Amino acid sequence: MIKKTVSIIGGGVSGISAALQCEIEHIDYTLIEKLHLGGMIKYANSINNVPFIDKGINGNDITTLLKKRMKDLEKNIVYNKVIDVKFKENSFYISLLSGEIFISKYLIWATGSIPVNPDFFIPKECENKIFYYPDLDVDNIDNKVIVYGGGDIAFDYALTLRKTINNISIYCRNKIKANRSLINEVVEKDIKYNELSEISKLSFKKEMIDISFKNGISIKTNYLVIAIGRKPNNELINSMIDNRKLFRIGDANNDFRQLVCASSDGIKAIMEISQRENNGC
């Protein structure tokens, strides 16, 4: 068992910001990440609301910057999935898929968000043609891709996909909710969007997904990307949400999911821990 003052779960922008602040405050910590450093930001097409980085930088470039920033801190990073968290004897017991257990006085929960599942049935044959992120490996640029959703993320995914695929359209259940800049960019890139188009049924015919909408329309597509919303990834800690030594940060805590908010959450949580430790409480 490994004992630290702070365990940070999740190596996205919020978790990385917490780790960097631990370095400044000289607090011992472990950061546990199940996949790769950087988290969700790698999917962003173009970031324009962070004042201290170049306008229009894309998510992959930010991920590269984050990985570079963490290069010298690898000794504090464990690449594995957290599968269970318990609070006993005034400490958090964090179990990993590998079987290892980490114990810490404070827990920083920086696990981001997970996609909301659709309420229509997904036939088994369609499963490998349906995605929740824009990382399709499409060999033919003329394949048809439908993005389902009307918010910023759906529009951003469509723009990312448009870089490698010609035939993208967006369908959404209600009215579009994406911000005006994204709508303008989608129109500029010749991506058609369709409002009031709620999916009622999917079937699989001749290697294509057949989508029926409640408005009576039916279309065929090679791939479907579902982006109808995201929710905080808090399942493992729901029972201890009021624990004063647990800090939920970034997208795991915020309804408005933004880089600067995620980063400031991470910094604030560690500053508070440092203050408590210095005051002996």
Ligand SMILES: Cc1cc2nc3c(=O)[nH]c(=O)nc-3n(C[C@H](O)[C@H](O)[C@H](O)COP(=O)(O)OP(=O)(O)OC[C@H]3O[C@@H](n4cnc5c(N)ncnc54)[C@H](O)[C@@H]3O)c2cc1C
């Ligand atoms: C398409 C898109 C476009 C965006 N555009 C912008 C923009 O223009 N401007 C802006 O400010 N923000 C934008 N955002 C939002 C921004 O990316 C997020 O707010 C921010 O990256 C959230 O960081 P996070 O650390 O809270 O979560 P995440 O980045 O989701 O990181 C969570 C990490 O936790 C890990 N994890 C989860 N569960 C476990 C587990 N059980 N064990 C171990 N590790 C785990 C995940 O693998 C992941 O690496 C965009 C997001 C998307 C998806």
